Amino acid sequence: AQSVTQLGSHVSVSEGALVLLRCNYSSSVPPYLFWYVQYPNQGLQLLLKYTSAATLVKGINGFEAEFKKSETSFHLTKPSAHMSDAAEYFCAVGGSNYKLTFGKGTLLTVNP
Amino acid sequence: KAGVTQTPRYLIKTRGQQVTLSCSPISGHRSVSWYQQTPGQGLQFLFEYFSETQRNKGNFPGRFSGRQFSNSRSEMNVSTLELGDSALYLCASSLQTGSDTGELFFGEGSRLTVL
Numbered sequence: 001a002q003s004v005t006q007l008g009s010h011v012s013v014s015e016g017a018l019v020l021l022r023c024n025y026s027s028s029v030p031p032y033l034f035w036y037v038q039y040p041n042q043g044l045q046l047l048l049k050y051t052s053a054a055t056l057v058k059g060i061n062g063f064e065a066e067f068k069k070s071e072t073s074f075h076l077t078k079p080s081a082h083m084s085d086a087a088e089y090f091c092a093v094g095g096s097n098y099k100l101t102f103g104k105g106t107l108l109t110v111n112p
Numbered sequence: 113k114a115g116v117t118q119t120p121r122y123l124i125k126t127r128g129q130q131v132t133l134s135c136s137p138i139s140g141h142r143s144v145s146w147y148q149q150t151p152g153q154g155l156q157f158l159f160e161y162f163s164e165t166q167r168n169k170g171n172f173p174g175r176f177s178g179r180q181f182s183n184s185r186s187e188m189n190v191s192t193l194e195l196g197d198s199a200l201y202l203c204a205s206s207l208q209t210g211s212d213t214g215e216l217f218f219g220e221g222s223r224l225t226v227l
Binding site (some may be wrong): 036044 | 202
């Protein structure tokens with residue numbers, strides 16, 4: 001079975017500050033890990049994905065995530081937050097069962 | 113390239129009615145998945161289809177069903193609607209060339225309100 005835990009349902013940062021969104025996963029098989037972003041009244045858009053090629057994964061809009069097997073973590077970071085980053089972020093784990101298991105999501109607020 | 117298209121975007125039904133939601137995947141994508149999103153439960157997997165075959169099903173009652181057509185378009189149906197079925201229903205398509213879970217491309221969703 002697979003599961004995802006996102007620590008913090010709501011994270012608030014100032015514009016220009018570091019963004020850190022936490023994700024821990026549980027998987028009985030080598031995982032495929034994803035971060036998706038959802039803007040209001042829209043579907044989910046892929047930010048980045050880990051598929052075992054490299055532990056540091058770079059995504060769109062300046063986001064990156066590091067896969068740490070020993071910590072079963074896949075935290076999302078961005079050095080400098082922008083107002084347009086305000087959205088809900090979902091971490092997800094996939095395997096060989098044709099589905100993604102999502103975390104509960106983290107709502108990111110960016111203050112001017 | 114057109115994205116995933118879901119129709120209708122918004123709909124209101126009453127308890128006991130049934131609803132059919134439609135999804136057109138990205139051209140060339142043969143895998144279509146459906147997810148239910150609610151504030152309380154988050155994103156929950158409903159089912160996945162590939163070449164008209166259901167390959168996986170989530171833990172939902174039999175009132176929830178789906179199908180995929182030969183052109184990869186998919187529909188899901190919910191019968192005997194309950195208040196708790198109010199949710200955003202998201203469809204996603206994928207190339208799914210292997211046995212692993214590939215990158216999903218999501219539509220904007222169909223927001224169902226049950227009164």
